[in-house]
Amino acid sequence: MVQKEIELLLGETASGKTDLLKERSKKEKFVVFNCDSRQIYKFLDIGTAKPDKDFLERVRHYFVDIVEYNQNFSAGDFLRKFKEYVESEDKKIILSVGTPFYLNSLIYGLDDIPDVSIETKKKVENILKDKGIFYLYELLKKVDPKRAEELNRNDKQRIARSLEVYFETNKPISSFYKKKKSVDFKIKKVNYIFLDKDQLRLRISKRVERMVSRGLIEEVEKIMSIYGENIFYEKPVIGYFETLEYIKGLITKDKMKEKIVRNTLLLVKRQRTFFKKIVKDLNDVHFI
The missing domain is CATH 1.10.287.890 (Crystal structure of tRNA isopentenylpyrophosphate transferase (bh2366) domain)
Structure with a gap:
């Protein structure tokens, strides 16, 4: 199979990625792979600033409205879907990135994270019940500061998951992220919408x-x-x-x-920190 070439469009929340894509769609033909951990959910439209229906109809967007809000969608799920989509798509692909963690997983891949026992899940669940989400987050900061930096302190699901892996393996979940690309593609160009604060x-x-x-x-x-x-x-x-x-x-x-x-x-502060780390490993980065 011919290696796919993909263009990256990076930008923090509210930086104007959709507006830029709309302008480009007037002159170019492409599809958008939407790398956003919130716009994947159905019904979360206004609060996540999803592209409007007209634009979605004119330009095909992958990873928009693909799961119910009460369903889980991990970085591993993103990788599997990405591979499926990229192999079936013949048009030019622009990966519009608002969630750096998904991009990090795409570029560097993920190791197989070990299964967690029922006992460990119950342990974390009891800590959450007794001491609350902020205690869990502070605990995660101590055992896996790298992962804690990536997460919203209210993100109960991912904080709990990270601690479950730590308690089960005595290793931070971030240690399972490997420097090995898991999908065969070539990054042709990187545009980063870099606005001041x-x-x-x-x-x-x-x-x-x-x-x-x-x-x-x-x-x-x-x-x-x-x-x-x-x-x-x-x-x-x-x-x-x-x-x-x-x-x-x-x-x-x-x-x-x-x-x-x-x-x-x-x-936005967390996104920018993450983007800065990622772009160091990328070539042909254009700040716009």
């Missing part, structure tokens, strides 16, 4: 206002009616968890928007 802060603030005006609150209520309120605690996503707090009367609307902006900026 003030630009990103302004773009994020404007985006949050748009999300609210377009119906973010109603979207959260709809998701609650489908999956129940606890889904936001089990799989917290920025924008949704804060909106739930508003719906429950715990914070004002202005405070909700303020928290979404602040938490998005923290996410």
Whole structure:
């Protein structure tokens, strides 16, 4: 099989990846492989800033709306799907990356992570129940600071999984990430939308206002009616968890928007740190 050539488009949340792809689609033919751990979920549309329906119809996007919100989708699942999709696609592929961890797994691969016993799962579950998610996160920072840096401190599923592997093997889960590409492809070009912090802060603030005006609150209520309120605690996503707090009367609307902006900026900081590490190993990187 001929080795596939793939172009990378890197950019933190709200940097303008979709806008750039829209402009390019007026002159070029390509498909988009969407490397975003939130836009994979059905019904999470406004809060994840998914591409609009018109653009999705004009340009095929992979990894959008592929799983239910209450289903798990790991980096390993991403790798398997990526291999399946890339081998079947004949058009030019642009990998639009907002989740560096997926890209890291794609470039360097993953080792087979050992199975975890029921006893170990129960151990982590009991710690979570007794001491809470923030305690779990602080514990992860001690045993696997590299993995903790990659995660949102509210990401119960991935924090618990990381600790389960550590307790089972006495090795951090990050040690199972290997420097070996698991999918045969060639990175032809890398474009990195690199905005300064003030630009990103302004773009994020404007985006949050748009999300609210377009119906973010109603979207959260709809998701609650489908999956129940606890889904936001089990799989917290920025924008949704804060909106739930508003719906429950715990914070004002202005405070909700303020928290979404602040938490998005923290996410952007983690994304940028990760991107900087990855681009060191890439060639032909263009900062735009």
